[in-house]
Amino acid sequence: xxxxxxxxxxxxxxxxxxxxxxxxxxxxxxxxxxxxxxxxxxxxxxxxxxxxxxxxxxxxxxxxxxxxxxxxxxxx
Amino acid sequence: xxxxxxxxxxxxxxxxxxxxxxxxxxxxxxxxxxxxxxxxxxxxxxxxxxxxxxxxxxxxxxxxxxxxxxxxxxxxxxxxxxxxxxxxxxxxxxxxxxxxxxxxxxxxxxxxxxxxxxxxxxxxxxxxxxxxxxxxxxxxxxxxxxxxxxxxxxxxxxxxxxxxxxxxxxxxxxxxxxxxxxxxxxxxxxxxxxxxxxxxxxxxxxxxxxxxxxxxxxxxxxxxxxxxxxxxxxxxxxxxxxxxxxxxxxxxxxxxxxxxxxxxxxxxxxxxxxxxxxxxxxxxxxxxxxxxxxxxxxxxxxxxxxxxxxxxxxxxxxxxxxxxxxxxxxxxxxxxxxxxxxxxxxxxxxxxxxxxxxxxxxxxxxxxxxxxxxxxxxxxxxxxxxxxxxxxxxxxxxxxxxxxxxxxxxxxxxxxxxxxxxxxxxxxxxxxxxxxxxxxxxxxxxxxxxxxxxxxxxxxxxxxxxxxxxxxxxxxxxxxxxxxxxxxxxxxxxxxxxxxxxxxxxxxxxxxxxxxxxxxxxxxxxxxxxxxxxxxxxxxxxxxxxxxxxxxxxxxxxxxxxxxxxxxxxxxxxxxxxxxxxxxxxxxxxxxxxxxxxxxxxxxxxxxxxxxxxxxxxxxxxxxxxxxxxxxxxxxxxxxxxxxxxxxxxxxxxxxxxxxxxxxxxxxxxxxxxxxxxxxxxxxxxxxxxxxxxxxx
Numbered sequence: 001x002x003x004x005x006x007x008x009x010x011x012x013x014x015x016x017x018x019x020x021x022x023x024x025x026x027x028x029x030x031x032x033x034x035x036x037x038x039x040x041x042x043x044x045x046x047x048x049x050x051x052x053x054x055x056x057x058x059x060x061x062x063x064x065x066x067x068x069x070x071x072x073x074x075x076x
Numbered sequence: 077x078x079x080x081x082x083x084x085x086x087x088x089x090x091x092x093x094x095x096x097x098x099x100x101x102x103x104x105x106x107x108x109x110x111x112x113x114x115x116x117x118x119x120x121x122x123x124x125x126x127x128x129x130x131x132x133x134x135x136x137x138x139x140x141x142x143x144x145x146x147x148x149x150x151x152x153x154x155x156x157x158x159x160x161x162x163x164x165x166x167x168x169x170x171x172x173x174x175x176x177x178x179x180x181x182x183x184x185x186x187x188x189x190x191x192x193x194x195x196x197x198x199x200x201x202x203x204x205x206x207x208x209x210x211x212x213x214x215x216x217x218x219x220x221x222x223x224x225x226x227x228x229x230x231x232x233x234x235x236x237x238x239x240x241x242x243x244x245x246x247x248x249x250x251x252x253x254x255x256x257x258x259x260x261x262x263x264x265x266x267x268x269x270x271x272x273x274x275x276x277x278x279x280x281x282x283x284x285x286x287x288x289x290x291x292x293x294x295x296x297x298x299x300x301x302x303x304x305x306x307x308x309x310x311x312x313x314x315x316x317x318x319x320x321x322x323x324x325x326x327x328x329x330x331x332x333x334x335x336x337x338x339x340x341x342x343x344x345x346x347x348x349x350x351x352x353x354x355x356x357x358x359x360x361x362x363x364x365x366x367x368x369x370x371x372x373x374x375x376x377x378x379x380x381x382x383x384x385x386x387x388x389x390x391x392x393x394x395x396x397x398x399x400x401x402x403x404x405x406x407x408x409x410x411x412x413x414x415x416x417x418x419x420x421x422x423x424x425x426x427x428x429x430x431x432x433x434x435x436x437x438x439x440x441x442x443x444x445x446x447x448x449x450x451x452x453x454x455x456x457x458x459x460x461x462x463x464x465x466x467x468x469x470x471x472x473x474x475x476x477x478x479x480x481x482x483x484x485x486x487x488x489x490x491x492x493x494x495x496x497x498x499x500x501x502x503x504x505x506x507x508x509x510x511x512x513x514x515x516x517x518x519x520x521x522x523x524x525x526x527x528x529x530x531x532x533x534x535x536x537x538x539x540x541x542x543x544x545x546x547x548x549x550x551x552x553x554x555x556x557x558x559x560x561x562x563x564x565x566x567x568x569x570x571x572x573x574x575x576x577x578x579x580x581x582x583x584x585x586x587x588x589x590x591x592x593x594x595x596x597x598x599x600x601x602x603x604x605x606x607x608x609x610x611x612x613x614x615x616x617x618x619x620x621x622x623x624x625x626x627x628x629x630x631x632x633x634x635x636x637x638x639x640x641x642x643x644x645x646x647x648x649x650x651x652x653x654x655x656x657x658x659x660x661x662x663x664x665x666x667x668x669x670x671x672x673x674x675x676x677x678x679x680x681x682x683x684x685x686x687x688x689x690x691x692x693x694x695x696x697x698x699x700x701x702x703x704x705x706x707x708x709x710x711x712x713x714x715x716x717x718x719x720x721x722x723x724x725x726x727x728x729x730x731x732x733x734x735x736x737x738x739x740x741x742x743x744x745x746x747x748x749x750x751x752x753x754x755x756x757x758x759x760x761x762x763x764x765x766x767x768x769x770x771x772x773x
Contacts, residue, residue: 024174026302028372029365030433032165040161057300058357060162064364065356065571 030064101127184419187525189463207421208456211664217448223431243742260611268524274333275324282316290362345609367561403479415631420459424637465532472502480621515548530554573604693722
């Protein structure tokens with residue numbers, strides 16, 4: 001009985017942990033979470049265009065090294 | 077009430093836990109401070125550091141959060157107000173912690189402590205711990221907080237709005253000058269590590285085609301697969317280190333990758349120019365991914381290594397060089413220890429990061445403490461690990477690697493004899509053996525910190541994995557890891573400096589502002605590269621080995637920026653009518669001002685040529701007047717150039733001091749105005765706390 005509850009719970013926890021780890025790794029190199037972006041666009045800007053994954057990636061990459069907003073500054 | 081939003085309140089740990097942590101920390105600190113035996117285990121340093129961090133975080137940072145800043149859990153953050161799914165995104169605090177830490181951790185905390193090890197492990201350890209708790213983490217925390225309250229504005233913009241346009245301009249100019257010195261000193265570290273080292277040079281050169289391959293893969297073959305491209309890059313990097321060994325012993329290939337310091341400097345300058353005008357996806361971005369992940373991975377590996385291997389520190393607790401006669405950097409414990417270890421204790425550069433991308437992603441004000449204060453504690457731990465790595469090396473070898481040839485000569489026999497006469501007994505065979513262990517022809521005068529750290533890391537990691545057979549591999553791995561992220565900084569930093577110059581020149585020539593214009597772009601890039609390139613080349617041909625000259629300048633400028641950030645924080649506290657808590661920022665600001673101004677004064681006017689720029693310049697001009705040529709100059713032109721460079725360094729140092737003094741004056745004026753005003757006079761985005769749900773509706 002406990003196995004039936006326990007195993008999926010652990011699996012779900014591990015999956016969640018993996019998602020956070022992947023999100024952290026991506027954000028470390030300046031790439032925010034894509035699904036969050038899509039969810040945001042759908043909810044607050046319905047009907048407006050949404051960048052696909054590739055456009056999103058290029059857009060973030062360009063902006064990470066653009067001058068504005070303290071981006072591109074690397075520490076000593 | 078919006079209590080469900082943000083971090084749930086956790087039950088505080090039982091008081092007995094803190095008694096245990098406190099006792100353990102005090103015991104460990106006592107052990108490292110009072111130990112006068114032969115060696116001491118590195119684990120004591122780790123325990124002392126971790127306990128200090130835990131207590132500082134639990135008590136001091138909580139005090140700052142609740143009493144000084146009075147963070148409001150229900151106040152809307154920029155991420156909530158301007159959520160756009162891109163820049164402004166409410167982000168999980170652990171994810172954001174990782175982002176912030178990756179942005180603040182660089183080469184600084186790895187190099188400063190290594191240089192400071194010449195005074196023994198104790199002074200460095202105490203400054204790193206005290207500095208981070210009362211200055212560094214406080215600065216990062218408060219700047220992140222005030223920037224979050226101001227829509228994620230940058231440090232320069234905040235100084236402008238809270239203190240006035242002129243202080244804002246002065247600070248911006250200071251940041252540009254710091255960038256130049258930072259890029260020069262970082263590039264110098266790479267030059268010092270790669271000079272006459274075909275193995276190291278081959279692997280670092282190999283990173284360029286590897287990064288381009290990754291860039292093309294991520295752009296055209298498998299777009300946006302950062303994980304895949306980084307894995308491919310990592311495998312290729314390891315292959316490059318592996319094949320570096322046969323390259324370094326090959327009669328035909330080795331000379332192709334053997335360069336003098338001067339030619340490496342020129343190559344780096346040319347590289348910096350080309351790399352910073354190439355599209356980012358081709359070189360900069362992929363190398364950034366690789367260096368970021370490698371940096372985090374190596375830091376974790378080193379931490380695991382130290383805890384499992386538990387190496388002994390061979391360096392004495394306090395060496396005789398606290399008197400200022402040390403060969404690694406000149407000048408006494410006060411003030412020079414406090415500017416040599418900048419990052420890891422307190423780093424002004426972090427105030428630019430804390431007012432950059434991080435404040436735009438804060439989910440809840442209550443998390444700023446964990447991200448701002450916490451990430452800086454972690455960076456401080458990196459500094460402690462670097463100090464440990466430098467101190468596990470035999471002190472004789474440490475001094476052989478970090479002293480300029482002018483002091484220890486150029487052969488193992490000379491060096492061993494000279495260093496033994498300082499009281500750090502070492503045999504010439506030990507030095508040649510170490511060189512062959514790490515796969516180099518010589519380890520003498522490999523100044524700049526990176527090679528020393530690499531030897532220390534190789535010792536720790538090879539006892540964990542691979543033994544002596546893999547020592548050379550680990551050494552070159554560590555060199556590559558440092559060179560990789562320094563080159564990323566050089567590339568990205570040149571771009572930032574270019575934009576700053578375009579902005580600055582744009583005030584006079586509007587067409588310079590056009591970032592799409594090739595002319596404006598090339599002019600500004602040339603200016604940026606020549607500025608740091610000049611100081612780099614000067615460092616390479618410097619009579620005292622370059623690091624001795626440039627690192628203190630970098631330290632002074634970095635601490636100066638920290639002082640500016642803390643002055644801004646103080647002004648804001650006065651404007652918020654929290655002046656009774658302003659000592660939290662006044663005390664560290666005061667200490668940094670005292671350190672930078674004393675160090676600056678000594679760099680200018682000290683009568684010892686090793687310390688004072690003017691004394692050194694005079695030494696060379698006097699010799700010139702008598703028609704003599706002093707080493708390392710070979711011609712009259714060299715003599716003129718060295719004298720001129722020292723005057724130039726003196727001028728730069730004086731400029732940094734003038735900036736500090738100007739900011740103090742501006743700070744005092746703003747504080748007096750704030751005191752005269754009867755109401756809160758800050759420029760926060762909303763004065764009235766908003767309910768998060770109201771902002772989201």
